[in-house]
Structures are given as structure tokens and as C-alpha cells.
Amino acid sequence: MLNLSFTPFPILESNRLLLRAVTVDDVNEIMELRGNPETMKFIPRPLVTSPEMALEHIGMIIEKIENNTGINWAITLKGNSKLLGVIGHYRIKPENYRSEIGYMLLPEYQNQGITSEAINLVLDYGFNVLNFHSVEAVIDPENHVSAKVVEKNGFVKEAHFLENEYWNGKFLDSVIYSLLKRNFIKKNY
Numbered sequence: 001m002l003n004l005s006f007t008p009f010p011i012l013e014s015n016r017l018l019l020r021a022v023t024v025d026d027v028n029e030i031m032e033l034r035g036n037p038e039t040m041k042f043i044p045r046p047l048v049t050s051p052e053m054a055l056e057h058i059g060m061i062i063e064k065i066e067n068n069t070g071i072n073w074a075i076t077l078k079g080n081s082k083l084l085g086v087i088g089h090y091r092i093k094p095e096n097y098r099s100e101i102g103y104m105l106l107p108e109y110q111n112q113g114i115t116s117e118a119i120n121l122v123l124d125y126g127f128n129v130l131n132f133h134s135v136e137a138v139i140d141p142e143n144h145v146s147a148k149v150v151e152k153n154g155f156v157k158e159a160h161f162l163e164n165e166y167w168n169g170k171f172l173d174s175v176i177y178s179l180l181k182r183n184f185i186k187k188n189y
Helices: 024-034 051-066 114-128 144-152
Strands: 017-020 071-077 080-093 098-105 134-139 156-167 170-180
Touching: 017 114, 024 051, 024 080, 051 071, 071 114, 080 114, 098 114, 114 134, 114 144, 134 144, 144 156, 144 170
Parallel strands: 098 134
Antiparallel strands: 017 071, 071 080, 080 098, 134 170, 156 170
16 A cells, blocks of 8 residues: 655646645635636536635645645646646545546636646656556546546546436536556656
8 A cells, every 4th residue: 555645745847837735825716716617617516605615625635735645736837826726636545556636727727738737747746756556537528628638648538437426406427537657658848
């Protein structure tokens, strides 16, 4: 079984991105990100409608890092500390050497390759530092954009679960994509 430690917090960077810790200073951006019906369209979680709710979400992110049960980064452009999105290994199964990756990006920064670039950094860290054997992405089958992003990054469709999650009065499907460490090819951004 993996023995994980996120201390000191790992800062990841590519040519244009810097992935840093999410802090309470990101409260407005977290509220904008998780309070936007468009960015939350395929995420079965309540909209963040207040600074207090955003701070609770940030607190959950920090707690997972402190407990070594998950790690999330703020996606920023180098030279600008504004949070554009969040990415991370949301659910880690150390007994299976596997994690679930998740990501969100503010709408004005989408379609610029930022998500793929951030995924590449997080996968490299997961496979080559944390020693994961595989990483999965759980996607709403209607979220075609996210499916394309993970496929572009080497993930393959593993399963389609019918009505396996209940949210807001209806049952939702989930599609699982995965990537094995041996199939990961690091891209240089």
C-alpha cells in the first residue's frame, strides 16, 4: 500500500502554468468557479452561493492535504497568482495504487489547452512521485468536452455505469476513463 505525504506541498509547473496550493485568499475565485451553473453543470454537488460556502470548500481541500487523503492545486498562469481553476487527485485509493483525477476551469480560460497542460503535470506527479499504478476520471456521459480532454491525455473508456448516482431527484449515469502508468507519456509544455 502507498504511504503518501503532501508535506511540503508540491508546486508543479510547466512553461506557462504554475499549480500551487489553494488558500483562503482564493475565496472569490472558488465562489465564482463552484457557484457558476455552467462549470457545475456536470458535477452533482450544490452550487456555492456565499463566501462561507467557498471557505468550507477550501477548508475541505486543505484538510485532505493535511490528512494525506487527497491533493488539489490551484491552476494559475505563471506570473499571475489568480486561481483559474482547480485540479487534483480527489479520491486516492492507496491500497489500489489508484486515484481519481478531477478538474474545473473558469469558462473564460477554457479551450486554450490549459486543462490538458494541468492534467499532464498532475499525472506526472501521480505516476512518478506518488507511484500510482492507475488514475481514473469519472465523467457525466453528456460531458463530451471533458471526455475529449481525458482521451487526448491517453485515458481510455473503462466503464459506463447506468443510474449509479442519485442527485437532485434523479438518477445519473457515470462513465469511467482510466490511464495506466505504463501508458502515460509525459508531454513537455
